[in-house]
Amino acid sequence: MTNNSPLQLINHPIFKFHRLTISIKRDDLIHPIISGxxxxxxxxxxxxxxxxxxxxxxxxxxxxxxxxxxxxxxxxxxxxxxxxxxxxxxxxxxxxxxxxxxxxxxxxxxxxxxxxxxxxxxxxxxxxxxxxxxxxxxxxxxSNKLALLGMSEVIDELNQQTKFDSLLCPIGSAGTLAGLIQGDSNQHNLIGIAVLKQGADNKSYLRDEVIKLLPNNTKDYQNWHIENNMHRGGYAKFSASDLERIFAFSKATNIPFEPIYSGKMLLALLDLIEQGYFPAGHKIVMLHTGGLQGLGGLAERKLINTKQWGVPPQAPSS
Ligand SMILES: Cc1ncc(COP(=O)(O)O)c(C=O)c1O
Structure with missing residues (x-):
């Protein structure tokens, strides 16, 4: 299986209005099943x-x-x-x-x-x-140290594909962001979007998990942070309007998203843009981490409208 996923430039009026260049690294296309x-x-x-x-x-x-x-x-x-x-x-x-x-x-x-x-x-x-x-x-x-090796290859590929300023990814167990940090060695601004709510007793839980995975001298890695308040209520939680925004963006760009990981990253990007986080001229890459099989479980639990969202096929009954 080859990694080398395409990098797709996204044309969208919001990005044009803010004079930002946004691309998405389509790791969801690596393989139909083991994607992202x-x-x-x-x-x-x-x-x-x-x-x-x-x-x-x-x-x-x-x-x-x-x-x-x-x-x-x-x-x-x-x-x-x-x-x-x-x-x-x-x-x-x-x-x-x-x-x-x-x-x-x-x-x-x-x-x-x-x-x-x-x-x-x-x-x-x-x-x-x-x-x-x-x-x-x-x-x-x-998410372990071996996972970091594989994730860091995203940076090598991106460096061959484009020049960019910031890279966004969703974070759950922290291996994805940690691998990007390790591979990046302070070249770009890396932003992890926490898709879960961290307990009141440990608000830096995800940051600590990232640091635990990185090689000992974490002072070598300074160019990253986690957006902790964009989880939209907690893991696998989202509102009807979150779903609508993700779906509308998918429809306008023809890029599939799901609302647990990639969709939350997308909404976070749109919110950060609205907040003026990125200066005009900034080049941003979103990493599409796949997870589209998750739509099957959301459909089964009637959490999404199956007529709108492309739902993957069921396993043959054994
Ligand atoms: C589709 C998808 N994207 C992103 C993540 C978050 O990655 P990580 O757990 O390495 O933080 C996960 C969870 O592994 C995932 O399934």
Missing amino acids: NKWRKLKYNLIHAKNNHKSSVLSFGGAYSNHIHALAFACHQQSLASIGIIRGEPHYANNFTLSWAKYWGMKLIFVDRETYKKRHQQDYLQQLQNQFSQSFIVPEGG
Whole structure:
């Protein structure tokens, strides 16, 4: 699979009015299933698993996780087994996302919320490693140091494709932004859009996660920040007017977005432009991180209008 996704210039009256050049790095076009940041983050993880003679990859996710969906397919394609530790009840096995994961052979293990909270704890990870000794364990969202290597390749490609000032991406588990920061080495202004609300007790949670993933000397990386107030109510939350704005933009530009990650990044960009954040003449790139399979789960839960949004196909029933 090749990364090298196209960079598309977006013509839109708002951008023209503010004299800004906006392009989008279409990582959603890398592959119909493992699209966006998924392939970037998994690539070196799967190579590592194979080089270390592991027969399977184990990871963690929610019931509609893009990462779990992509991991199941990628492992199937690479002749590796896959195991998903899923937060929630077993009935989710038949939902849009997990039906596909099962179809690609993923073994699903459902755990309650308390158990799922232990996903970063060393003793729990060791217990899983003992139980699945042939598995390579990848954290939730695929965000580890190997993921950073794959993500940093976006910067190499962009440098071949264009000159730009700022790069935007959505942030969930932090690996995407951390990889861009590592690859960028202070060349551009990097802006992460938090798609979730951080707890009142830890408002710098995402920033801390990014720093944990970066090589030790984080002072080397100064050119980034996180927009923390553009999550639109929390993870997977959005209003009817958010949906309308995303849909209208998709229709006007013919670029598919979904409202959990890429759509929130888009709305954040539009809001930052309105706030005058970018000076005239600024060149901005949005990174399309894929996640379009998520539309299937949103349609299933009747959270989007299926007549408007292009909904991906269901897994064949086994
Ligand atoms: C489609 C999509 N975009 C962006 C992100 C955020 O990336 P990260 O978890 O690396 O912060 C995710 C979550 O992994 C995602 O599924």
